[in-house]
Amino acid sequence: MRKILVVGLGLIGGSLAMALQGFEDFEVVGAVRSQATHDKARSKGAADRLTFHPADELPGADVVILCQDPAGIIDFLHEHRDRFKPGCLIWDVCGVKTAVMEAAKCLPETVDFIGCHPMAGKEVSGIDNAEAGLFRNTHFIVTPGPRATKEHLDLLRRMADWCKFGDVIETTPERHDEMIAYTSQLMHVIAVSVCDNDELFSCKGFEGGSFRDCTRVAALDPAMWTQLFTFNAPALAKVVGTLENRMRQYREAIEAGDQDALRAMLAQASDRKKQINLERARGDDVRPKF
Amino acid sequence: MRKILVVGLGLIGGSLAMALQGFEDFEVVGAVRSQATHDKARSKGAADRLTFHPADELPGADVVILCQDPAGIIDFLHEHRDRFKPGCLIWDVCGVKTAVMEAAKCLPETVDFIGCHPMAGKEVSGIDNAEAGLFRNTHFIVTPGPRATKEHLDLLRRMADWCKFGDVIETTPERHDEMIAYTSQLMHVIAVSVCDNDELFSCKGFEGGSFRDCTRVAALDPAMWTQLFTFNAPALAKVVGTLENRMRQYREAIEAGDQDALRAMLAQASDRKKQINLERARGDDVRPKF
Numbered sequence: 001m002r003k004i005l006v007v008g009l010g011l012i013g014g015s016l017a018m019a020l021q022g023f024e025d026f027e028v029v030g031a032v033r034s035q036a037t038h039d040k041a042r043s044k045g046a047a048d049r050l051t052f053h054p055a056d057e058l059p060g061a062d063v064v065i066l067c068q069d070p071a072g073i074i075d076f077l078h079e080h081r082d083r084f085k086p087g088c089l090i091w092d093v094c095g096v097k098t099a100v101m102e103a104a105k106c107l108p109e110t111v112d113f114i115g116c117h118p119m120a121g122k123e124v125s126g127i128d129n130a131e132a133g134l135f136r137n138t139h140f141i142v143t144p145g146p147r148a149t150k151e152h153l154d155l156l157r158r159m160a161d162w163c164k165f166g167d168v169i170e171t172t173p174e175r176h177d178e179m180i181a182y183t184s185q186l187m188h189v190i191a192v193s194v195c196d197n198d199e200l201f202s203c204k205g206f207e208g209g210s211f212r213d214c215t216r217v218a219a220l221d222p223a224m225w226t227q228l229f230t231f232n233a234p235a236l237a238k239v240v241g242t243l244e245n246r247m248r249q250y251r252e253a254i255e256a257g258d259q260d261a262l263r264a265m266l267a268q269a270s271d272r273k274k275q276i277n278l279e280r281a282r283g284d285d286v287r288p289k290f
Numbered sequence: 291m292r293k294i295l296v297v298g299l300g301l302i303g304g305s306l307a308m309a310l311q312g313f314e315d316f317e318v319v320g321a322v323r324s325q326a327t328h329d330k331a332r333s334k335g336a337a338d339r340l341t342f343h344p345a346d347e348l349p350g351a352d353v354v355i356l357c358q359d360p361a362g363i364i365d366f367l368h369e370h371r372d373r374f375k376p377g378c379l380i381w382d383v384c385g386v387k388t389a390v391m392e393a394a395k396c397l398p399e400t401v402d403f404i405g406c407h408p409m410a411g412k413e414v415s416g417i418d419n420a421e422a423g424l425f426r427n428t429h430f431i432v433t434p435g436p437r438a439t440k441e442h443l444d445l446l447r448r449m450a451d452w453c454k455f456g457d458v459i460e461t462t463p464e465r466h467d468e469m470i471a472y473t474s475q476l477m478h479v480i481a482v483s484v485c486d487n488d489e490l491f492s493c494k495g496f497e498g499g500s501f502r503d504c505t506r507v508a509a510l511d512p513a514m515w516t517q518l519f520t521f522n523a524p525a526l527a528k529v530v531g532t533l534e535n536r537m538r539q540y541r542e543a544i545e546a547g548d549q550d551a552l553r554a555m556l557a558q559a560s561d562r563k564k565q566i567n568l569e570r571a572r573g574d575d576v577r578p579k580f
Contacts, residue, residue: 119498139495169495179496182489187500190480192559193536197529199472200562204569205429205459206469208409210477213503218563222556226549233544239487240541244534246483251530254523259516266512269482272490273508279494 005061007031007054007076009041011122012093013067014130017047019163021132029057040127058083063155066092069224070231074103077113086110089152093118095180096231097143097173104145112152115143115173117180118165123216137166143173181235188225189240191218295351297321297344297366299331301412302383303357304420307337309453311422319347330417348373353445356382359514360521364393367403376400379442383408385470386521387433387463394435402442405433405463407470408455413506427456433463471525478515479530481508 004026006017017030030047031054032038038050051057058064058080066073073092084090090113092100097115104113119139122129140160144153160168171179194211195218203211229236253261294316296307307320320337321344322328328340341347348354348370356363363382374380380403382390387405394403409429412419430450434443450458461469484501485508493501519526543551 119496121498138498141496167495171495176496179489179493182487183493183497183501186484187504189537189540190484190504191500191563192556193533193540194476194480195559195563195566196536196555197472197532199469199529200566201569203469203473205457205461206409206431206466207473208411208428210481210507211473213506214477214480215563216503217500218559219567220556220560222553222560225556226553229544229552230547230549233547237541237545239489240537240544242487243483244537244541246486247479247530247534247537250479250483251527251534254519254530255527257520257523259520262519263512263516265486266482266510266515269485269508270510270512273481273485273505276485276490277509279491 002026002062003057003060004028004063004065005031005054005057006047006065006067008033008067008072009037009046009127009130010067011125011127011129011134012118012120013065014041014046014127015120015132015134016065016067016093016118016163017041018045018130018132019135020159021045021048023159023162026063029061031057037127044127044130046127046130055080055083059085061085062088063159064088064090066090066094068094070094070096070099070227073100077103078106081106081108084108084111088112089114089155091116091156095184095228097141097176099231101143101145101173109147112148113145114148114152114156115145115176116156117141117143117176118163119184121217123219125221133164136164139167139169140165141169141171141176143171143176177232178235181232182239185229185232185236186239186243188217188220189229189236190243191215192220194218292316292352293319293347293350294353294355295319295321295344295347296337296355296357298323298357298362299327299336299417299420300357301415301417301419301424302408302410303355304331304336304417305410305422305424306355306357306383306408306453307331308335308420308422309425310449311335311338313449313452316353319351321347327417334417334420336417336420345370345373349375351375352378353449354378354380356380356384358384360384360386360389360517363390367393368396371396371398374398374401378402379404379445381406381446385474385518387431387466389521391433391435391463399437402438403435404438404442404446405435405466406446407431407433407466408453409474411507413509415511423454426454429457429459430455431459431461431466433461433466467522468525471522472529475519475522475526476529476533478507478510479519479526480533481505482510484508 006013009030009032017028020028028048030050088111101115120135194215296303299320299322307318310318318338320340378401391405410425447458484505
């Protein structure tokens with residue numbers, strides 16, 4: 001029997017451990033740090049077996065999935081670089097890829113590290129909220145390094161299939177980080193910035209779907225998102241700046257009462273959004289209602 | 291039999307006409323302008339009866355619901371001011387209230403105008419997308435003028451109940467416009483501004499739930515939203531400016547690599563969002579998962 005070691009049973013790690021159970025001939029071992037997480041993971045059957053000592057499992061693990069925060073993943077790679085089983089596949093799940101792929105250069109040539117990013121999540125975290133179905137129809141982004149073998153990429157695709165991901169997107173770490181700054185990190189900067197308005201506590205009764213949707217992800221983990229933003233600072237600062245500029249242009253048109261300019265700007269953006277909706281609806285996207 | 295005249299069978303008017311059928315002893319008459327809307331409304335049974343001539347219906351209408359865009363509502367009030375049935379209740383559904391309440395001052399004292407705003411919608415518009423269930427568990431905001439009678443307010447509440455609104459929020463037109471600038475109009479400025487990024491067409495495969503949620507409302511009607519933004523320009527410009535400032539502060543902390551500042555800012559916003567979630571979950575809100 002082969003072995004998958006999932007290090008860190010938070011929302012993503014816990015969900016992966018649950019989703020991967022029964023995959024081929026693998027035993028799924030979950031590594032936890034706290035007794036509380038251990039007990040919760042055991043009670044919901046999050047893994048075939050649990051351990052407090054990932055280092056002891058590494059020599060026998062064929063697949064190691066690192067599900068800590070970015071700094072935790074980088075530390076783990078450095079600390080355990082010589083304990084991984086030769087020929088093993090190591091992958092991570094965090095939201096920045098360049099920094100993690102850079103850190104993985106410390107690994108011996110006998111092992112294969114492939115950066116991954118399951119584009120799944122919830123506005124709540126922890127093993128309490130983990131579920132096997134979390135990845136259904138979401139994107140699984142993969143940033144293989146130059147040493148990635150076809151065998152390991154195939155194994156990764158089979159795992160993604162087993163977990164019911166909608167598709168597997170292969171790209172470079174740099175392109176991933178640039179795209180994710182726009183599609184994910186910027187959405188979090190927006191959500192927290194909207195919540196920083198004094199009216200947040202007095203707007204009850206006036207909020208509709210758009211407000212709930214836009215602020216949904218604001219209840220984030222500050223320590224983890226500080227890391228994600230910091231590891232991707234240049235790309236994120238660029239897209240935040242672009243958005244600031246565009247919002248300033250809208251504000252100036254509104255202040256000036258320039259209805260022609262406003263209508264033209266709104267028509268352009270609305271057309272762009274409709275075009276995206278159409279492209280998605282034409283069938284090659286996993287979520288046609290995007 | 292009494293008569294409700296719904297003027298304009300778009301998404302909101304069409305849905306109201308559908309939802310109000312069977313309410314007390316009222317016949318629901320829908321006024322349309324185009325043959326296409328007429329035919330679609332008839333085929334889906336959107337009203338008990340349809341007309342191209344709202345002016346002919348006004349003398350016999352006990353309730354008139356104005357469902358055009360803001361300028362259309364204001365024009366209608368001025369054009370038909372002397373045709374309304376004495377004692378009738380007139381209400382509108384548009385997203386700005388001060389401008390509409392101001393326009394309603396042209397009406398004779400024999401009629402009662404109450405500004406309303408059903409906080410319901412979809413990212414698509416028109417009679418095609420109208421449905422009786424659109425208002426379920428949403429807020430129905432009411433801004434009564436000084437002449438509003440208890441009888442009419444009670445009638446309005448019974449209509450809101452019949453349409454399955456979650457609650458009725460009574461406020462002033464000024465307060466409505468200030469709150470809606472933050473909770474709704476700002477969300478639309480954000481959505482269109484995000485779509486104005488060059489990466490919109492290349493980010494496929496990298497978008498998760500937060501991106502879909504934040505940009506959902508960008509496929510808006512440019513002419514209508516130009517009106518809504520223009521009629522509420524000072525309040526909207528203020529909240530856009532506040533958001534720009536906060537985003538600049540986030541960007542500066544990210545650029546400076548100031549992790550302590552970033553963590554403190556994220557912790558504050560995250561706490562605020564969690565507090566709102568808790569308040570909503572304590573039971574007095576119509577959507578506990580907010």
